[in-house]
Amino acid sequence: MDKTACRYHPEQPATWLCRSCERSYGDCCIPLNMDAPDDAPRCPMCSSQLEFLGAANTAQPFWQRLPAFFLYALQPGPLAFAALLAVASIFMPRSIILWVILFSIATKYFHSVIEANSLAVKAAPSLTSAFTGEGFSLFFKQLAVFLIAFAILWLAADFNSEALYWCVNIGLLLVMPASIIRLALDKDLSSALSPEQVGQVITAMGWRYLILCAFLFILWQSPGWVAYMLAHGLPRVILLPVMAFAFAYFGVVMCAMMGYVVFQYQGALGYVIVDEDSQAGFAADEYQRRKALAETEIRLKEGQSDNALETLTAALEKHPDDLKLNERFHQLLFNLNSGERCLRHLQHYMPLAARLNPALGATALLNARRFKADYLPDDPLVCERIAEALAMRHKNREALSLLRNLHQRAPDYPQIPRAYLLAARIFAEGLGQVEQAQKLLQFVRLRYPQSPLLGEVANLEATLAKLSGMPG
Ligand SMILES: [Zn+2]
Numbered sequence: 433m434d435k436t437a438c439r440y441h442p443e444q445p446a447t448w449l450c451r452s453c454e455r456s457y458g459d460c461c462i463p464l465n466m467d468a469p470d471d472a473p474r475c476p477m478c479s480s481q482l483e484f485l486g487a488a489n490t491a492q493p494f495w496q497r498l499p500a501f502f503l504y505a506l507q508p509g510p511l512a513f514a515a516l517l518a519v520a521s522i523f524m525p526r527s528i529i530l531w532v533i534l535f536s537i538a539t540k541y542f543h544s545v546i547e548a549n550s551l552a553v554k555a556a557p558s559l560t561s562a563f564t565g566e567g568f569s570l571f572f573k574q575l576a577v578f579l580i581a582f583a584i585l586w587l588a589a590d591f592n593s594e595a596l597y598w599c600v601n602i603g604l605l606l607v608m609p610a611s612i613i614r615l616a617l618d619k620d621l622s623s624a625l626s627p628e629q630v631g632q633v634i635t636a637m638g639w640r641y642l643i644l645c646a647f648l649f650i651l652w653q654s655p656g657w658v659a660y661m662l663a664h665g666l667p668r669v670i671l672l673p674v675m676a677f678a679f680a681y682f683g684v685v686m687c688a689m690m691g692y693v694v695f696q697y698q699g700a701l702g703y704v705i706v707d708e709d710s711q712a713g714f715a716a717d718e719y720q721r722r723k724a725l726a727e728t729e730i731r732l733k734e735g736q737s738d739n740a741l742e743t744l745t746a747a748l749e750k751h752p753d754d755l756k757l758n759e760r761f762h763q764l765l766f767n768l769n770s771g772e773r774c775l776r777h778l779q780h781y782m783p784l785a786a787r788l789n790p791a792l793g794a795t796a797l798l799n800a801r802r803f804k805a806d807y808l809p810d811d812p813l814v815c816e817r818i819a820e821a822l823a824m825r826h827k828n829r830e831a832l833s834l835l836r837n838l839h840q841r842a843p844d845y846p847q848i849p850r851a852y853l854l855a856a857r858i859f860a861e862g863l864g865q866v867e868q869a870q871k872l873l874q875f876v877r878l879r880y881p882q883s884p885l886l887g888e889v890a891n892l893e894a895t896l897a898k899l900s901g902m903p904g
């Protein structure tokens with residue numbers, strides 16, 4: 433099964449599908465509202481209700497998660513289950529009824545591991561869950577499946593053809609995992625025996641089903657290897673419980689893998705399963721904001737700038753001071769060459785950017801100058817901050833234009849010495865105009881004799897004096 437990606441972010445897996453306009457979206461484009469988790473989101477383009485794709489496109493392939501399956505079986509539930517089997521293997525009396533009960537508990541536990549993993553539940557089922565609830569009959573159903581398989585094998589042996597026998601044998605081994613998966617999911621013997629139902633599991637996975645079989649085969653052999661390695665010199669009393677423990681442990685690992693496969697191929701299997709980790713919604717404010725940003729991006733990529741402007745305007749009415757929304761709005765107006773509206777918006781955006789992120793303010797100023805060559809923010813503090821950000825980008829002339837004659841433009845601004853000190857540095861360091869810098873510093877010293885920055889002024893003057901004294 434091929435994975436689909438977000439139509440607007442090809443690197444993001446698709447999690448939602450719009451049937452009416454046939455667009456798929458990732459979580460990137462469809463933020464969820466934490467306060468209304470049951471409201472199905474709507475298509476940003478055509479407003480139809482979206483269909484959830486579950487984790488079909490986001491699930492990690494099972495062969496990349498092998499360590500996770502081994503770790504899974506080390507949780508308290510599976511370990512207690514393995515310990516129970518180990519203890520039973522030595523202490524339980526030889527009573528058929530007791531053993532049937534034990535096997536039906538074990539089968540039920542294994543199947544609950546498959547089911548939990550198919551739903552991507554991270555915590556393994558507890559041991560007590562194997563003793564309660566329904567599902568004890570699963571053992572007999574599973575037993576029936578095995579008996580039928582043996583019967584087929586036995587029939588095949590009757591034909592006196594070794595080739596036929598092995599073909600049937602391998603065929604049965606290959607079909608078995610799919611049948612077990614079906615039984616665990618549907619709890620129904622007829623599905624576990626139905627070629628159609630079992631075939632669906634195999635076709636959903638395609639050739640990757642063979643990888644699953646290979647892994648399961650290796651795991652199935654593992655308890656035997658454990659026994660082989662320990663067999664030398666170990667008494668039966670120890671070997672038996674160790675074998676039972678290993679059987680339980682590797683059994684849980686195998687079931688975890690089979691269950692996860694259902695989760696991974698849920699799309700092709702016709703299930704929609706939500707990952708525990710995904711699906712986190714956002715609080716109302718953040719949700720509105722993200723929704724507006726995502727929708728704007730989509731509208732822009734579809735070439736519908738007018739709709740994008742509308743969406744952003746509505747969002748800005750609710751969140752006038754959101755930097756990201758304002759930035760997007762500014763960029764959009766700039767790209768649309770909508771000079772008048774852009775300059776009007778800057779009256780609000782420029783102070784906001786100067787306060788929260790002067791680098792963005794610097795970009796906005798450079799944009800504004802394309803519309804109006806002598807554009808200048810009114811607020812002297814805004815001018816100072818943006819000038820600093822511009823100087824960092826080596827836009828020295830633009831930076832100085834913001835500071836020029838600041839003492840005349842804003843005579844009441846208390847930070848004139850600081851702003852001029854900055855201007856002097858830009859003159860000296862950015863443009864190499866030492867004389868201009870010295871003139872400015874002198875002006876500050878004479879005009880603001882009380883300024884606490886005079887020490888810095890003197891320092892800079894001394895450095896500049898050394899510079900200008902140097903030959904060359
Ligand atoms: Zn749609």
Ligand SMILES: [Zn+2]
Nearest residue numbers: 438441460461
């Ligand atoms: Zn997206």
